[in-house]
Amino acid sequence: MPKRRFTVALIGNPNCGKTSLFNQLTGANQRTGNMPGVTVSARFGEREHQGVEIHFVDLPGIYSLSQNRVEERVARDYLHETPPDLVLNVLDAGHLGRHLALTSQLLEQGVPMLLALNMLDEARRNGIQTDLEKLSAHLGVPVLPSDGRRRTYLDALLDALVNQLLHPGEPRTHSIRYDAAIECPIDALVTTGLQRWQAVRLLEADGDVPFACNEVQKRILQDALVEFDDEDEESPGERLVHGRYQWIHDLLQSVEQRQPGQAGIDDRLDRWALNQWLGVPLFFAVIWLMFEVTFTLGQVPADWIDAGFVGLGNGIASLLPDSLLKALLVDGIISGVGGVMVFLPNVVLLFLFMELIEQSGYMARATFLADRLMSRVGLHGKALVPLVMGFGCNVPAIMATRSIEEPRARLITILINPFMSCSARLPVMLLLSGVFFPQHAGTALFGIYVLGVVVAFAVAMILSRSLPTYYDETFLIELPPWRFPTWHSLMLHLWERSRFFLTKAGTVILFGSMLIWLLQTFPREGTSWLEQFGHWLTPLFTPLGFTWHETVALLSGFVAKEVIVSTLGVVYHAAGDNSAQLAQSLSATLDPAAGLALMVFTLLYMPCLATMAVIRREAGGWRWTLASTVVGLVLAWGAAWAAYNLGSLWL
Amino acid sequence: MACVPLSEMNKQHSGQILRLRGSRSLRQRLAAIGILKGQPVSLKATTLWGGPRVYTIGQHQYCLRHEEACQIEVQLADIADCA
Numbered sequence: 001m002p003k004r005r006f007t008v009a010l011i012g013n014p015n016c017g018k019t020s021l022f023n024q025l026t027g028a029n030q031r032t033g034n035m036p037g038v039t040v041s042a043r044f045g046e047r048e049h050q051g052v053e054i055h056f057v058d059l060p061g062i063y064s065l066s067q068n069r070v071e072e073r074v075a076r077d078y079l080h081e082t083p084p085d086l087v088l089n090v091l092d093a094g095h096l097g098r099h100l101a102l103t104s105q106l107l108e109q110g111v112p113m114l115l116a117l118n119m120l121d122e123a124r125r126n127g128i129q130t131d132l133e134k135l136s137a138h139l140g141v142p143v144l145p146s147d148g149r150r151r152t153y154l155d156a157l158l159d160a161l162v163n164q165l166l167h168p169g170e171p172r173t174h175s176i177r178y179d180a181a182i183e184c185p186i187d188a189l190v191t192t193g194l195q196r197w198q199a200v201r202l203l204e205a206d207g208d209v210p211f212a213c214n215e216v217q218k219r220i221l222q223d224a225l226v227e228f229d230d231e232d233e234e235s236p237g238e239r240l241v242h243g244r245y246q247w248i249h250d251l252l253q254s255v256e257q258r259q260p261g262q263a264g265i266d267d268r269l270d271r272w273a274l275n276q277w278l279g280v281p282l283f284f285a286v287i288w289l290m291f292e293v294t295f296t297l298g299q300v301p302a303d304w305i306d307a308g309f310v311g312l313g314n315g316i317a318s319l320l321p322d323s324l325l326k327a328l329l330v331d332g333i334i335s336g337v338g339g340v341m342v343f344l345p346n347v348v349l350l351f352l353f354m355e356l357i358e359q360s361g362y363m364a365r366a367t368f369l370a371d372r373l374m375s376r377v378g379l380h381g382k383a384l385v386p387l388v389m390g391f392g393c394n395v396p397a398i399m400a401t402r403s404i405e406e407p408r409a410r411l412i413t414i415l416i417n418p419f420m421s422c423s424a425r426l427p428v429m430l431l432l433s434g435v436f437f438p439q440h441a442g443t444a445l446f447g448i449y450v451l452g453v454v455v456a457f458a459v460a461m462i463l464s465r466s467l468p469t470y471y472d473e474t475f476l477i478e479l480p481p482w483r484f485p486t487w488h489s490l491m492l493h494l495w496e497r498s499r500f501f502l503t504k505a506g507t508v509i510l511f512g513s514m515l516i517w518l519l520q521t522f523p524r525e526g527t528s529w530l531e532q533f534g535h536w537l538t539p540l541f542t543p544l545g546f547t548w549h550e551t552v553a554l555l556s557g558f559v560a561k562e563v564i565v566s567t568l569g570v571v572y573h574a575a576g577d578n579s580a581q582l583a584q585s586l587s588a589t590l591d592p593a594a595g596l597a598l599m600v601f602t603l604l605y606m607p608c609l610a611t612m613a614v615i616r617r618e619a620g621g622w623r624w625t626l627a628s629t630v631v632g633l634v635l636a637w638g639a640a641w642a643a644y645n646l647g648s649l650w651l
Numbered sequence: 652m653a654c655v656p657l658s659e660m661n662k663q664h665s666g667q668i669l670r671l672r673g674s675r676s677l678r679q680r681l682a683a684i685g686i687l688k689g690q691p692v693s694l695k696a697t698t699l700w701g702g703p704r705v706y707t708i709g710q711h712q713y714c715l716r717h718e719e720a721c722q723i724e725v726q727l728a729d730i731a732d733c734a
Contacts, residue, residue: 064683068676095710098685206675229675237679238671245687270712274696274705368714372702381703381714474680474719475703479712 005053006165011075011106012090013099014061015480017118019043020148021090022058023489025158042074049158052165057084063098065105066204066237070405079111080210085165087113090146093130094123096256100248101241107139107174108197114164115139116146116157122481127259135255140172149486173197178243182236185224192216203236266482273365283366290353291449292442295430298346305345306579309338328517331573336513336566337505342579343427343565344501350423351497352490354392359485363388364477371475377457378464380409381475387413387456390420391449392497394611397422398618408469414619415463415628416456418607421449423501424561428602431565435583436595444599452603455635504560512556512563516570530571544601544640545594545648554601560608593647597640605636653727657692657706658720665693666727668708673722681723685709692725 010025012018026045043058059078060071079087089106091099096117106113117132136143144160145153175196178186182203189199194217202209207221224236234242273279313334320326357363363385371381382404389397398417404410421429433444519530527535534548541551549571557564572585590598606629607615616625654669668690671678681687686708695712696705703716715723 063685067680067683097710101683101685204679206679235675235679237675238682241679241682242687245685270696270705276697276699279696279698364714368696368703368705369698371714371716372698372700375702375716474677475714475716476680476684476719477714478684479705479714 004051005055006085007055007057008086008088008161008165009057009059009078009084010088010090011059011079011102012061013063013092013095013102014478016061016090016092016095016099017146017148018061018090019058020486020489021116021118021146022056023486023492024148024151024154025054026056027492047158050162052162054161054165062102064102064241065109066201066240068205068208070402077210079109083111085112086161086168087111088116088161089113090116090118092123093117093120094126094128096130096252097245097248100251101244103139104174104176104244104247105197105201107141108176108200110171110173110197112164112168112171113141114160115141115143117143118146118148120145120147129257129259131255135251138251138255140174149488176243176247178240181228182224182239182243185220185236188220189217192220200240204240206237269482270365270479273362274368279365279369283369286357286362287449288443288446290350290357291446294346294349294353294426295433295442295445298343298349298430301345302342306338306342309334309341313338324521327521328514332513332517332521332570333510335569335573336516336563337510339565339569339579339582340427340509340562341505343430343562344498346430347423347426347501348494348498350426351392351494354388355490355493356485357388359483359489361480361482364479367477368479373457375475377461378409378412379460380404380406380413381477383409383413386417387420387453390417390422392423393500394418394420394422394607395614398611398614401618406469408464408467411467411619411624412460412463414615415624415631416460418611418615418628418632419452419456419459419604421452421603422561423497424608425602427562427565428557429599431568431579431583432586432595432599432602435586436590436592436599448599448603451600451639455604455639459631459635504562508560509562509566512559513566513570516552516556516563516567520570543644544597544637545590545644546598546601547589549589550598554605557602558606558609560610561602564602591648592651593644596647596651597644600643601636601640603636604632604639606632654724655727656721657715657723657725658704658717660692660694660706660725660727662694664725664727665691666725667691669724669726671723673719677719677722681719684713685711686713686723692723 010018010022022043022045026047042060045056045058047054047056059075062069062072062075064072065076065079087106089103091103103115117130120130123130132143132145142160142164144157146157147153173196177183185203186196186199189202190196192214194202198209198211202213202217202221203224206225207213207218228235228239272282313330316334317326317330320329367381367384370384374381374383383401385403386397386400389400394417397420398414401410401413401417404413429445429448433441433448437444516530519533520528522529530552531548534552537551537555538546538548549568552571553564553567556567568586569582572582586595612625612629615628616622619625660666668686668688670688671681671686690709692706692708694704695707698704701717703714704720705712705714706720
């Protein structure tokens with residue numbers, strides 16, 4: 001019986017629309033995971049088409065297979081060690097002049113391949129017409145149109161993939177002729193038994209290749225490097241790259257036609273976004289707007305959800321007789337889980353904004369604006385992305401620091417990430433800013449996020465002066481064109497985040513709420529265990545204006561920060577009524593200065609359990625995890641004390 | 652001056668890349684992402700406090716710090732010879 005299950009790897013330059021196409025190909029049926037043996041993540045997904053099961057792997061975006069960047073090594077090793085049945089090379093039709101350089105390396109290697117030309121519409125608007133048939137004939141591989149934004153070409157692409165998988169044909173390689181000076185060592189290496197693509201790769205990557213070389217081959221490489229070892233002389237790697245680009249230039253002469261296109265809006269947008277006077281204020285305005293909209297627009301559906309849980313709680317209360325079960329359901333589960341669930345719309349809105357910023361291309365512009373400030377505090381410009389991701393969730397944000405290669409800059413970015421207020425802290429901040437600063441809740445929310453950034457930068461500055469640096473990592477980023485985010489990928493992302501939030505509500509928060517209720521309810525006579533424990537710890541928190549209620553809520557937040565809200569709901573018995581009762585109880589117990597101190601403490605204190613685990617893994621041991629926790633606690637206490645005392649004077 | 656490092660270009664200048672300098676790894680990195688000899692280049696954006704700058708090189712926009720930009724030598728347009 002012929003094979004019916006295949007692996008297809010998507011490969012392409014950054015910003016070629018590869019991940020959007022992967023989303024189209026796999027739908028919601030995908031997951032993120034690590035590539036074997038390395039710390040770079042890739043996405044995996046499945047799809048069945050014409051009875052054939054296709055396992056898709058979305059490799060990180062790369063420019064070349066010969067460079068020593070971590071993403072490039074991952075793709076190179078993946079193709080060498082676990083070769084997929086087919087490579088789907090995704091190219092931006094408007095920028096074939098550069099994207100074909102990677103294609104040429106794959107062709108030289110003889111990888112079974114299919115080319116997908118993305119963004120043909122955009123290219124046509126810019127006056128670029130590509131003859132796909134001619135391109136296919138020149139390269140000897142199928143070339144198909146694709147569109148990560150719409151499903152227009154999806155079925156044809158899947159048909160072609162299945163056809164290619166079931167009838168792969170003879171593997172063939174493609175040779176590029178380079179200049180004579182570099183052809184000599186290539187020929188010498190080929191005579192020692194290497195294949196031509198291996199010889200080219202050995203010279204192009206200065207010997208850093210995934211296959212074994214003998215002493216003769218290493219000596220030929222060394223001789224070539226010595227021969228071209230002059231700053232005025234091009235290295236073998238540069239000569240090979242120039243050869244590729246010459247080949248591409250000649251190829252495009254016959255398959256591409258360029259005419260003046262419509263003037264894009266990119267320049268006009270960049271005039272604002274990159275403006276040396278307006279760029280930074282505009283960036284802050286965008287972030288402020290993000291929090292303002294998250295709070296105000298999210299409030300409407302949040303009220304509906306709240307009303308739903310109130311109705312559910314009242315319904316159960318009226319149906320069941322007074323009992324422990326009724327108390328558990330109403331005061332424990334509905335109060336705890338419902339108290340957190342009402343913030344789902346806000347969390348979704350926050351992620352929607354962050355995804356819009358990322359997908360539109362604005363994040364890369366923000367990285368440019370922030371780099372100077374980042375380098376002043378010992379961070380790399382690339383740290384902006386993990387730090388902004390930290391507003392969503394610290395766990396993937398810390399994993400995203402893998403793109404930073406210099407060890408000190410990476411470690412600092414990991415350690416300061418928990419100060420970025422994640423979406424799990426958003427329910428706490430929304431609750432407290434609404435209760436204590438009702439007229440300026442959006443601004444208070446923005447202020448608390450700014451405080452997190454300021455503390456993160458201050459800690460980064462101290463760490464950068466205390467830890468040894470290894471080398472200065474090159475700052476070299478390509479600004480992607482401005483793009484309208486695709487509705488499909490936005491929804492897919494929001495669905496993923498909502499699912500994560502709902503799963504957490506149904507597991508960690510549900511369990512936490514039940515545990516807190518249990519500790520709050522027993523023993524039946526006298527002071528509850530929870531209150532006893534809270535009173536025991538309260539002296540530590542009295543200088544911050546907190547009571548035992550807040551003390552136990554903060555402790556429970558160690559598991560997950562949303563549990564702080566559910567715990568407050570349980571300890572203040574806010575179940576039978578709506579969340580207004582919790583607000584009322586909080587404002588009756590704490591003054592605004594204590595409310596502010598509670599926000600500050602929640603922002604800065606120890607990372608949650610999942611974040612601690614990922615710090616341990618990414619920073620390489622418990623030492624840094626412990627340091628992160630202790631520093632967070634000390635900073636949180638000090639900053640909350642200052643906020644309480646200063647707030648008592650002004651609020 | 653006919654030739655300037657990329658880091659010294661201003662917005663009125665345009666030109667093309669004459670050669671890449673610096674370490675072999677930097678030169679190969681620049682070449683691999685498409686920053687090559689002969690590519691047309693212009694300055695697109697700067698920051699107030701001497702941070703990185705955005706250059707249009709070929710059809711792409713790249714953000715480069717001074718340290719890397721000063722390793723790219725540019726022949727300015729409309730200037731006959733280059734030292």
